[in-house]
Amino acid sequence: MINKDRIVKTFCEISEIDSPSGEEDIIAEKLINLLKGFGLNVFKDDYGNVIANDGRDNPIMLSAHMDTVEPSRGVVPVVDGDKIVSEGNTIVGADAKCGIAAILEALESVKEDNNVTHPIEVVFTKEEEIALLGARNLDFSKIKSKEALVFDSEGPPNRIVSMSPTYVSFDISVKGIGAHAGVEPEKGLSAILIGSHIMSKMPQGRLDPHTTFNVGLVDGGTVRNAVPEDIIIKGEFRTSDDKIITDLKSNIKYAVTSTKKEFPEALIDLHLNTDFETYSVDSEDSTFIKVEKAIGEIGLKPVLKDSGAGTDGNIFRKNGIKAVVVGMGANHMHTLDEYVNISDLFNAAKVCEKFILK
Ligand SMILES: [Zn+2]
Numbered sequence: 488m489i490n491k492d493r494i495v496k497t498f499c500e501i502s503e504i505d506s507p508s509g510e511e512d513i514i515a516e517k518l519i520n521l522l523k524g525f526g527l528n529v530f531k532d533d534y535g536n537v538i539a540n541d542g543r544d545n546p547i548m549l550s551a552h553m554d555t556v557e558p559s560r561g562v563v564p565v566v567d568g569d570k571i572v573s574e575g576n577t578i579v580g581a582d583a584k585c586g587i588a589a590i591l592e593a594l595e596s597v598k599e600d601n602n603v604t605h606p607i608e609v610v611f612t613k614e615e616e617i618a619l620l621g622a623r624n625l626d627f628s629k630i631k632s633k634e635a636l637v638f639d640s641e642g643p644p645n646r647i648v649s650m651s652p653t654y655v656s657f658d659i660s661v662k663g664i665g666a667h668a669g670v671e672p673e674k675g676l677s678a679i680l681i682g683s684h685i686m687s688k689m690p691q692g693r694l695d696p697h698t699t700f701n702v703g704l705v706d707g708g709t710v711r712n713a714v715p716e717d718i719i720i721k722g723e724f725r726t727s728d729d730k731i732i733t734d735l736k737s738n739i740k741y742a743v744t745s746t747k748k749e750f751p752e753a754l755i756d757l758h759l760n761t762d763f764e765t766y767s768v769d770s771e772d773s774t775f776i777k778v779e780k781a782i783g784e785i786g787l788k789p790v791l792k793d794s795g796a797g798t799d800g801n802i803f804r805k806n807g808i809k810a811v812v813v814g815m816g817a818n819h820m821h822t823l824d825e826y827v828n829i830s831d832l833f834n835a836a837k838v839c840e841k842f843i844l845k
Pocket residue numbers: 552582583615639
C-alpha cells in the first residue's frame with residue numbers, strides 16, 4: 488500500500504542529494520541501487536540517463552527528471568504540517584524529485600503487496616532544466632515503451648497537461664564600431680542603438696492566449712565612455728499555432744534585415760532554433776484514457792490544463808511515445824518558496840500505482 492511516511496522519507500532523502508543540471512551522477516547512483524532493489528534491469532545510457540525495465544515486452548514508461556534548478560546545493564528539507572519546505576536559501580527540489588519519489592513509492596508498494604503489474608520501464612532523465620537536453624539525448628534504441636506517464640507539473644496529480652507549446656529561441660549579435668564617446672563619437676557605430684532598433688520591431692509579452700514572446704537578456708557595451716561595439720540579444724517565443732511560428736520567425740528576420748539596411752556598416756547575425764515542439768492531448772489519446780482512469784480510481788477528477796512550458800514529454804511525443812504529463816505535488820517551482828504538498832505527493836504515488844497495476 489502507498490505509505491505516506493515512507494514517501495516523505497524517500498523524498499527528503501533524495502532532496503538532500505545535490506543534483507543541479509549536469510551534476511546528476513550521485514543521485515543517479517542512488518536511484519540505480521533503489522531500482523535494482525525492485526528487481527529491475529537498470530543501466531545508464533551513454534548520456535547518463537537512468538533506464539530500468541523488467542524485461543517484459545510492451546512496457547509502459549514512468550518518468551521524471553533528476554536535475555534541479557539552482558540554488559539547489561545543500562538542500563535541507565523540513566516537514567511542516569502538510570508541506571515539505573527547504574530550510575535556508577535553496578529550492579527544495581520538488582521539481583521533479585516529487586515525481587521520482589512517487590514512482591519509487593509506487594514500485595515499492597506493488598512489490599510489497601505482490602501485485603501483478605503491466606510491463607514497466609522507468610526513465611530518470613538528466614538536464615531537463617537545460618532545454619530538455621537529457622531527453623533529447625536519450626538512447627531511444629534502448630526504450631521499448633510506446634506510452635509514458637511523466638511527472639513534471641505543478642499541483643496535484645489529477646492536473647494533466649493538455650497542451651505544451653513549441654519553443655523557439657533566438658540569438659542576435661550585432662557588431663558596430665567602437666570609438667571614444669567624447670573624442671570621436673562620429674567614428675563609432677553604436678551596437679546598442681542598433682540593437683534597440685531591432686528590439687523595437689519585435690513584439691513582447693503575451694500575444695494571444697497561446698503565444699508569448701520575450702527578450703530576456705541583452706548584453707552590450709563595456710564602459711560608459713565608449714561607443715559600444717557589441718551587443719547580444721537573447722529571446723524566445725512559445726506558441727501552439729504553426730502559422731504563428733512562421734509569422735513570428737518572419738517578424739524576427741524582418742527586424743534584423745530591415746535594421747541591417749538602416750546600418751549597412753554593422754554586422755548582424757541571427758540564430759533561430761526550435762528547442763522543442765508543441766503537442767496536445769485529446770480525449771481519444773490512449774495514454775490519456777489510462778491516466779484519466781488511474782486518477783478516477785483514487786477518487787479524483789482529472790483537470791486538463793494547458794502549459795506554457797515544455798517537459799521531457801515534448802521530446803517523448805516527438806519520438807513516438809505517447810507521454811502524458813501530470814502534477815506531482817510541487818508548488819512554486821523554480822523559486823525559493825518552492826514546497827511539496829504532501830497529500831498531493833501521496834496521491835501522485837497512488838495514481839502512479841493505479842497506472843501500472845493490471
Ligand atoms: Zn521539471
